Amino acid sequence: MIEMNSTTPTVLIVPGLREHVPDHWQTLLAGKLPRVHSVAPLEHDKLNCAARVDAIDRALAAIEGPVIIVAHSAGAMMVAHWAARGATREVRGALLAAPADVETPMPPGYPTTEALDQHGWLPIPRGRLPFPSIVAAGSNDPLTRLDRAREFAQAWGSRFVELGAVGHLNPASGHGEWPRAEEFIRELSSTSDVRAFESARAS
Template sequence: MTNAFPRSWRVLLLPGWLDSLPAHWQSRWQTLHGFDKVEQDDWRWPRRGDWMARLDEVLLADHRPPLLVAHSLGCQLVASWAAHSRQAERVGGALLVAPPDTERADMPPQLFNWRPVTREQLPFASIAVISSNDPYCANERGRAMATAWGSEIIDIGARGHINGESGLGDWPEGLALLRRIAERAKR
């Protein structure tokens, strides 16, 4: 197993609602690179406060500074958590992929407690990766959230929800973006 990052960084994978399936790039990165996935107690009915508390627990269990790799609802977790946690100053940076618009009228009721979307600037470097045809977030809404968070925006074109169904495989381009964050990160 090879890890593209110095052992001084702890890479934490933050899946979205319902977790990441085996074909998802996050699951592949976990297997290929030994990154740590933050396991949530309830993937079906995610409570924002519970997910935030779990992220704090995971961070407190290891002294290494983390790099956060969030997909979908995991992006909303990063934004909400960073606005409230005392641990946010330890984070080196975040890769935020396919943030969903939880304020949309057609969101499932399981995600209603993720409203309103947190729109505070993140206290660490971040890159937001969005798709032009994400079924869970209009492109302009994704850009607006990323701008509010202070993230660099990368639009990768029509790649759906940037998940296992997007045909990304091991997604080396995403890993390159994470390397960029690691190089820019404050230590």
Template sequence: MNPTRVLLLPGWQDSGPEHWQSRWERLHGDERVRQHDWHWPKRGDWMARLDEVLLQDDAPAVLAAHSLGCQLVAAWAAHSQHTGRVKGALLVAPPDTEREDMPPQLHGWRPIRRGRLPFPSVAVISSDDPYGAAERSLQMAQDWGSSVVMAGPRGHLNAESGLGDWPEGRELVKGLAGA
């Protein structure tokens, strides 16, 4: 049996070297799904890239998404024929791309896909995320059928949030891998 692989789905502009995703890549050998354009993300292109990476290996995957990566999971799951390859998804700090103050580079991510995900998922939500009000993030999680972990006031749950290697998040991934 193939071991479960963890695919890291960074958000807009990728994740820097001290972001928990980059740390997991170094510590655990997780695979970052590298997009062709981090600055002007096109939803369809990002979805196609996720399919491409999933099809490179027969092993099942857990998706560990941050920010726009969460919106990628929702959009991809609504259209892909390969959702059966995914055991679960960790959705960290889903942004509200429908907000009026979102940068124009993210307008192509509207409307937010809100269908129930076809695999287990856990959404981790901060109470003071600058890219999405907790109430909106909670509604997205409910629409996606995700269980929710409230992280308290931790900002955008990125390097600036002081998560370090984020062992609590890693435990959530292990739970999804065993689901």
């Protein structure tokens, strides 16, 4: 449980392209947190990356005080694009779980690489994120190879955490609640000194 005080950050939930799934760990997490806000589902242009980034901007504008972003799957890529566009809102940290590798063909049922390219997802931004971040990835994720997730973490300046055989960390891979998300949020919440976080990331 995350204890609440006057400096407790608001957690901004950034889901993937399938948005808010009732039994997804992000949805369940939102029901447990003292301060939480979610990026609203899009009514139109659901595959448009710029529209997704605009939705993050709108969600952040509605939040006062410190923010921690909790993103999953393509949501992690939305955050990378948002930061690359020139983040104007201070963010205390971000948890980027099971980032979807939109540059590599994904399994049937997911958008094609060509469609993602046409809608502004490619290339994946590789600039260092302007806030502390944690990339958490599984060793058997059908949407991202572990070495690719590690590459993203290095490019973004993120601490990398290998989760083991957790698939895509979603209901389809047998995951509802994910208690480690709260652990990572606590870590990011206590990272008031970026230099201390950098030291932890390098260790």
